[in-house]
Structures are given as structure tokens and as C-alpha cells.
Amino acid sequence: MQTSTQGPDILAGTLCRLVGVKPTSSNITNCPYRNNYAYVLGLPGSVPVQLDAKGAIRLKKARSICAIAFSFTTLGLASDLQAQTPSQAIFTPDDVFRLKTVDDIRISPDGGTIAYQTSDADIMIDASRHAVRMIDVATRRDWLLAEGSSSPRWSPDGRLIAYTSPGAGGRTRVMIAAIKRGAARMVAEIPGSPSEFSWSPDGRTIAFTMFVPEAGPTMQMPVTRPKDATWAAPPRIITGVRYEEDGQGMVAPGHVQLFTLPIAGGTPTQITTAPLDVQNPPSWTPDGSALIYSATNVDTLGANFHISGIYVVPASGGRARIISPSTLSGQMPSVSPDGQSVAFVAWTADGRDYSPSRLYVVDLGGGNLRQIGKSLDRDITSAVWADDGHSIYASYGDRGVDKIGRFPLDNSKITEIAANVTGDFSLSSNETIAYAAARSDRPADVAIQLRGGGSKVLTHRNEGLLAGKLLGIVRPLAVKSSLDGTAVGSWLTLPPRYDARRRYPLILDIHGGPYGYNSPVWSTKDQLYAAAGYVVLHANYRGSTSYGFAFADRIAQDPVGPSYTDLMSAVDAAVETGVADPDRLFVTGGSAGGKLTAWIVGNTTRFKAAVAEKPVINETTSALLSDQYYASELISGTKPWDDPMRFWAMSALSQVAKVATPTMLIVGEEDRRTPISEAKQLYNALTLRRIPTALVLVPGASHSTIGRRPSQAGILAKLTLDWFRQFDR
Structure with a gap:
């Protein structure tokens, strides 16, 4: 050379x-x-x-950071994003390494103190460092409890708090701190990763879940290995339904089981032994005699495969009994204050692609099942009993906004308590709610909602970083679908120093799922796009949840048509309002959004360039190669060999002969949900068709973790922008 x-x-x-x-x-x-x-x-x-x-x-x-493959018909990427000077004070990739987030927010029983987990980006390790911090609700005094720790959980009397810290050799330490004395001690060092902690009512025991490996198929070696010899690893024999999982890789045989651990110290006791995976935190009966949990069958294909039941088991171990009906798949159980009932969220196990999660209550002995909140056509995600036992606090999504509501047991009026909530919430005995409050111009902060009304944000962890910066401005966009006039929840993120007298290049960013939704809250990626001068458009297209069952179920028979029409209607609205330049339109999306991106470029040439992240390209190969291949029938209603033309008709690859849009593909090298083979099919096809294309492979990233490391978040946003800028002529 x-x-x-x-x-x-x-x-x-x-x-x-x-x-x-x-x-x-x-x-x-x-x-x-x-x-x-x-x-x-x-x-x-x-x-x-x-x-x-x-x-x-x-x-x-x-x-x-990335492994990148390029089709050289493109002759490289577009011009590099120009560095911003400090005086311009806009959000830059450097700022990604300074962001701080909060999670797992737990309020003390008396409502006076909150423990929460922080994750602060560290440029030296290209990851977030965790810690458990405390904040006094009255004075807002904030202090560090434990560096490198996570999962804080209060004892029932509020005197102690349990959390986990990394131990030696991949083990996990269960720690307990006395709040008034500030002293912490190790209760146990456990192999593996215990999670989903729950204190017993008397404060003497902690229940948790943990994976228990089991012996798998083996074969006898035909030759005895000599002492001290170094041989290749033996073949891996797979005979089970589940053998790999995104984010974990190859999964060893075994199940997640329920354990208890005395806080005085000692060895954990395994409570459950059935070949089921225990899910979610267990809930204790008020007298501490039993544990209620959800568990699912992941081993045997059949009517109850991947259907979760609600079980009751003696706290000392023994035979578990199911109390939920086989027609429901239940999770997140919570025992009533009087110990007579169990609340849980569940979807109907009817074989449909999408079934909404509803709130139910069943007697502890089983039977007397009733649905709570029948008037609300929204997915319920978690439930906690009010102290009086007459109502339940539950979280749900409503038109793209996460909320907490109070649901009376008599199915009278539901009261909205808090909006713009991120993640789970916790409840004190005086019914003060602690949660992460979301905003469009800041990452979430710790907040409380008082029982009598009124809310307070207690932390401002990113104020020092963002207070002096010009950020993208989020505003709603009115959209009516050209399909049938239905409103499509949409919003725009406008560039800093937005000038209403001019039009801007627009990026349509499509959410995944498709059964999910985007919310108008802080997005690091959107801020980077906006800082580069682009308007970012989000639309909760048909198939999105939080708008009711009919809206989401509209794609059951046609997985792409209604979604495509809704998205194009949103782009039309952005152009008609004078915000977007119709000659400078770009499209991107991840997972189901990546699939729709690939479908879009096969059906219109209005976009100058596209970036499809972790897409499904071929429905047949995706159905059989995904780590969730066993759910393919739910997604399509049939199997590839029974109706191959239906699978082909739903595939973005079937539209490739019509693609004229330069298209980049991005996928994690460890993605097992939409494997590399999906992106490669479109990349190879476009290369053969001489369409400008590129394939970006992200080392170490799975479907769920791609872009999670700060450097990867910055570089992927930058590569996307560079790809768009190359064709922004």
C-alpha cells in the first residue's frame, strides 16, 4: 500500500x-x-x-469501540461532526460520560428517608459505577451509604437496610447497614447473583431468588485425559427448549429458585425446587408463614409454556400450590395487609400476539378472582397495596406517559396520583410514594408524592452539568393517521436555538417492541441529534401500547401496514407544520423499529438515508434463530413451514428489490434476539444491488445492552449522524 x-x-x-x-x-x-x-x-x-x-x-x-464493515460503493462516511466550543454550551458526546442516573428508589416505612441506587458514568472504565445513597426527605440531606453497591431494601421497622456488593471470585455479598449507627456488616457471601430481595415481617429473614445450575447431558470421553494435560473443551450437548438468552449467551441447565437467608448470618435455604423459573420479588404473608411468588415454565412446550402462575409456599419450604387460574399469566404478586388476598398483574393466556396486562385480586386460598380497574384500558405493570387494604397503587402507561394511580377494590373511580414516572415506585406506611421523576430536559431524579397531594423533587444530580447548556426542546406534534383518522401520539425534539422561520433536517426515530411506546422524556441520543442541528420525530404508531387494546391490536393481522401508514402521517405532519425540510428526511429505529426502518426504505424513496439498528430482516430466519424462537407462533400466528409465504410477505427482505435509499445496519456482536445474521442479509443484498450500505458490529453488545456503555452511545450516535450527513445534499 x-x-x-x-x-x-x-x-x-x-x-x-x-x-x-x-x-x-x-x-x-x-x-x-x-x-x-x-x-x-x-x-x-x-x-x-x-x-x-x-x-x-x-x-x-x-x-x-466498534467493528465496522463498509460496502465501498459508498466511498466512506460523510463529514465528521464539527467539535463544539465551550462557549456554545450545547450537549456533546463528552457530556455522555458525565451523566448521572437514579434507580431502584426505596422509601423507609415511616416515609422519612429514601435509599436509592445511582449509576454514574466513568470515562476510565467506559461504564457506570453503582452506589447506594440516602436522602432525608425533610432536610434533603443526601449522603453515600455504600460505594459499588446496589438493590437497597428497608427492614420492616426501618432500622436496617440490606443491599448487595460485589464479592470475591464472582460472588455477591449481602450486606446490612444500621441506619442510625451507620455501621454495615456482611450477612453472607453467595455464589452467583441473588436478586429480588424481600424482608420477612419480623425483620429476621430475607427472601431472594437465585439461579441454581443443574446437571445437563454429558458424554463419556473415549480416551482418558492424562494428568496435567491441556485439552479442548468438550462438546456442548443441547436437548432443552431454552439454551441461550440475549444478554447472557449460552444458558446452563437449571432454574431460578426461591431462597431465604437469616440476617444473623448463615447458609441460604432453598425454598422451591420445582422445574420452574421464579420471577419478581416474593411477597410475605403478614404472619411470615408463607411466601407468594410468580413462576413460569420454560422447559416444556405446550399450553402452559412461558405462562406464569402465582404460587404460595410455606416459608420453611414444602409443597407449593398455585392460586391463579391457568387462563392468566400472572406476575408481581403483593399480599394484602390483612393477609387474605393477593393482588397481581396478568395477561390472558389466549395465544394472541398481544394481550394487555390487567390488575387482579385473588383470595390467598385461591378462588374469588376479580379484576380491579376495569374502566382503565391500559397495561398495568406493578401493584402495591394501600395500608388500609381498600385500594391498590399501580403503575401504568397512558398515551406515552408513565403514571401511578390509586385503584379502589370496589372498582369505583381510579385516581391519578403521579405522572412522568420512570421505573418502579415504593410506598411508605403513610402512603408517601417515592419514584424517579422524568423530565424532557434532564435525566430522572428522586421525587416523592404525598398522600394528601403535592410532590417534591429531592435530587438534581445533573444540574451542574446541564444547567448552563442549550438543550433540545421537546414539544408535541398533532398527527392524524391517513389510514383512518386516528390520533397518533407524536412529539418533536427541536435543536437548540431553534428558529421557527426556517426548516430543518428531520430524523424519524422509531421505537422497538412493537408492543411498547416512547415517552417525551430525557433521551441522550435525541439530545445529540438535536445538538447536531436535526429535528427528531417520535411517533407511537399502531401497535404501540398505552393507547388501549384496539390501538395495539391493530397490527395483529397486518404487522407492518398500519404502522407504516401512521409513521408516514407523522412525517407529513412535521413537514406541513413547517418544521421539517421535505428534501432532508432521514429514518432510524431499533429492533421492531429497525424492522420498520428496513420496510420503509423498501416502500418509499422520500428518505435521503436510513440506519436500521438490530433489525429483523427475514421473518423465517428470525423465527428460528432468535433466542425466543419458541415464541414465533405467538408473533405470527403460525410456523414458517406451515405458511412460508406469509412469513416472506412480512419480511423486509421481500422489499429489497425496491430499495434505493442508502442504508446502514447496526447490530451487537452478542445479539441473540435479532442476531447478526439478520442485518447481514440486508447488508449483503444491498451490496449485491450496488446500494450504498454499511454494517456496524458492536463488540460485546447484546440486543438489550447495545449503546449502554457511554463510549458506544456516543460513537453510534456519531456514526448515524455521519451517515446521514454524507447524503444530506
Whole structure:
């Protein structure tokens, strides 16, 4: 190869900057390849890339964030995002490393103190550091309880708090701190990852769940291995239904079981032994004699496969009995204050692709099942009994906004208590609610809602970082679907210094699921896009939840048509209001949003460029290669071999002959939900069709964790922007 600085060197320069190397003429090298150019990035110390037979480059050095394959018909990425000077005071990729988040917010029984978990980005480890912090509700005094710890849980009397910390050799330490004395001690060091902690009413025992490995199929080696010999690992034999899971990789045989641990110390006692996976925190009866939990069958295909039941088991162990009907799949059980009833959320196990989660109450002995909150056509996600036992506090999504409501047992009027909630909530004995309060211009903070009304935000963890910055402004957008005139919940994030007299390039960002929804709250990615001068459009298209069953179920027979129409209607509205430039439209989305992105570019040429993240491209291969392959019949209503043409008709790959839009694909190398093979199919097809394309492979990232590490969040946003800018002409 000859060193040269001639030709488009944007890709090499961008990647140099992203891995912290100043681009120079000595480390930007080009070489001819089939009448195009392959740009190879040279870094000091080694050659970190290799060029494969198809002209793809792959970063090899450990400090590189992504592995990237490019079709060189594109001749590289568009111009690098210009660095912003401090005086401009807008949100930059550097700020991603300074963000602080709160989670797992737990209020003390008397409502006077809150324990919560923090996650602060650390640029040196490219990850978040966890800690448990405390805050006095009255004075707002905030202090550190335990560095590197998580999962705080109050004892019933509020004198102690349990949490977990990393132990030696991958073990987990269960710790208990005395709040007044400030002293902490280790109760046990447990192998594995115990979770879902719950105190017994007398404060002497903690219940938790933990995975218990079991012996799997083995084979006898034909030759005895000599002492001290180094041999290859033996073959892995798979005979079960579940053998891999996104975010975990290959799953060892075994089940998640329920345990108890005395806080005085000792060995955990395994309470459940059935071949079921225990889910969610267990709930104790008031007298401490029994535990109520949800568990699901993940081993045997059949009518009850992946259906969760609500079970009662003696706290000392023994035979468990189910108290929920087989027609419901129940989770999040909560025992009433008098110990006579159990509240839980459940969806109807009727084989439908989507079934809404509702709130139910059943007698502890089983029977007398009744639905609570019948008037609310929304998905319920969690439930906690009010102290008086006459109502239940529950969380739900309503038109893209997460809320907490009070649900009377007599099914009278539901009272909305709090809105813009992120994650779970906790309740004190005086019914003060603690939760993470969401905002559009800040990550969530710790907040409380008082029983008599009134709320207070107690923390402002990102104020020092964001107070002096110009941020993207979130505002609603009125959209009526051209399909049938139905309102489509939509909003825009406008660039800092937005000028209503001009039009802006627009990025349509499509949420995944599809049974889920986006909320108009803080989004790091949206702020990065807005800072680069783009308007970002979100639309909760048909299939989205929080708008009622009929709205979500509209895609049961046609998984893409109604969604596509809703999304195009949202883009039309953004253009008609004068915000978006119709000649500078771009589209992206992840998971189901990636699938819709791929479908969109096969059905319209209105977008200048597209980025499909972790997409489903071929419904047949996705149905059989996903870690959730066993659910494919629920998603499609049939199996690929029974109706192959239906699967093909639903596949974005079936539209590839019509694609003319430059399209980048992004996927995690450890993605087992929508594996790399999905993105590769579209990448390869577009390469063969000579359509500008690129494939971005993110090392170590699964479907659920892609972009979670701060550097990856920044680089993926930047690569997306660079891809769009290349074609923004």
C-alpha cells in the first residue's frame, strides 16, 4: 500500500477521532479495491484492521469501540461532526460520560428517608459505577451509604437496610447497614447473583431468588485425559427448549429458585425446587408463614409454556400450590395487609400476539378472582397495596406517559396520583410514594408524592452539568393517521436555538417492541441529534401500547401496514407544520423499529438515508434463530413451514428489490434476539444491488445492552449522524 492523503478520507479521520487518535497523513491509508477505495485506519503500535475478501474492514485493536464493515460503493462516511466550543454550551458526546442516573428508589416505612441506587458514568472504565445513597426527605440531606453497591431494601421497622456488593471470585455479598449507627456488616457471601430481595415481617429473614445450575447431558470421553494435560473443551450437548438468552449467551441447565437467608448470618435455604423459573420479588404473608411468588415454565412446550402462575409456599419450604387460574399469566404478586388476598398483574393466556396486562385480586386460598380497574384500558405493570387494604397503587402507561394511580377494590373511580414516572415506585406506611421523576430536559431524579397531594423533587444530580447548556426542546406534534383518522401520539425534539422561520433536517426515530411506546422524556441520543442541528420525530404508531387494546391490536393481522401508514402521517405532519425540510428526511429505529426502518426504505424513496439498528430482516430466519424462537407462533400466528409465504410477505427482505435509499445496519456482536445474521442479509443484498450500505458490529453488545456503555452511545450516535450527513445534499 502507498500512503496517501488524497481521495475522501472522511471515514478514516472520523474513526481516528473516535478512538482518540489525531488523524494524520501517516495513519490514513487508502488502497485500490475493485475500482473503489478501501480506507484502512492505522494506529500506533499495531495494524488494528484487516480487509477481508469482500472489501470489509474490521477494527481489531482492543481500544476500538466498534467493528465496522463498509460496502465501498459508498466511498466512506460523510463529514465528521464539527467539535463544539465551550462557549456554545450545547450537549456533546463528552457530556455522555458525565451523566448521572437514579434507580431502584426505596422509601423507609415511616416515609422519612429514601435509599436509592445511582449509576454514574466513568470515562476510565467506559461504564457506570453503582452506589447506594440516602436522602432525608425533610432536610434533603443526601449522603453515600455504600460505594459499588446496589438493590437497597428497608427492614420492616426501618432500622436496617440490606443491599448487595460485589464479592470475591464472582460472588455477591449481602450486606446490612444500621441506619442510625451507620455501621454495615456482611450477612453472607453467595455464589452467583441473588436478586429480588424481600424482608420477612419480623425483620429476621430475607427472601431472594437465585439461579441454581443443574446437571445437563454429558458424554463419556473415549480416551482418558492424562494428568496435567491441556485439552479442548468438550462438546456442548443441547436437548432443552431454552439454551441461550440475549444478554447472557449460552444458558446452563437449571432454574431460578426461591431462597431465604437469616440476617444473623448463615447458609441460604432453598425454598422451591420445582422445574420452574421464579420471577419478581416474593411477597410475605403478614404472619411470615408463607411466601407468594410468580413462576413460569420454560422447559416444556405446550399450553402452559412461558405462562406464569402465582404460587404460595410455606416459608420453611414444602409443597407449593398455585392460586391463579391457568387462563392468566400472572406476575408481581403483593399480599394484602390483612393477609387474605393477593393482588397481581396478568395477561390472558389466549395465544394472541398481544394481550394487555390487567390488575387482579385473588383470595390467598385461591378462588374469588376479580379484576380491579376495569374502566382503565391500559397495561398495568406493578401493584402495591394501600395500608388500609381498600385500594391498590399501580403503575401504568397512558398515551406515552408513565403514571401511578390509586385503584379502589370496589372498582369505583381510579385516581391519578403521579405522572412522568420512570421505573418502579415504593410506598411508605403513610402512603408517601417515592419514584424517579422524568423530565424532557434532564435525566430522572428522586421525587416523592404525598398522600394528601403535592410532590417534591429531592435530587438534581445533573444540574451542574446541564444547567448552563442549550438543550433540545421537546414539544408535541398533532398527527392524524391517513389510514383512518386516528390520533397518533407524536412529539418533536427541536435543536437548540431553534428558529421557527426556517426548516430543518428531520430524523424519524422509531421505537422497538412493537408492543411498547416512547415517552417525551430525557433521551441522550435525541439530545445529540438535536445538538447536531436535526429535528427528531417520535411517533407511537399502531401497535404501540398505552393507547388501549384496539390501538395495539391493530397490527395483529397486518404487522407492518398500519404502522407504516401512521409513521408516514407523522412525517407529513412535521413537514406541513413547517418544521421539517421535505428534501432532508432521514429514518432510524431499533429492533421492531429497525424492522420498520428496513420496510420503509423498501416502500418509499422520500428518505435521503436510513440506519436500521438490530433489525429483523427475514421473518423465517428470525423465527428460528432468535433466542425466543419458541415464541414465533405467538408473533405470527403460525410456523414458517406451515405458511412460508406469509412469513416472506412480512419480511423486509421481500422489499429489497425496491430499495434505493442508502442504508446502514447496526447490530451487537452478542445479539441473540435479532442476531447478526439478520442485518447481514440486508447488508449483503444491498451490496449485491450496488446500494450504498454499511454494517456496524458492536463488540460485546447484546440486543438489550447495545449503546449502554457511554463510549458506544456516543460513537453510534456519531456514526448515524455521519451517515446521514454524507447524503444530506
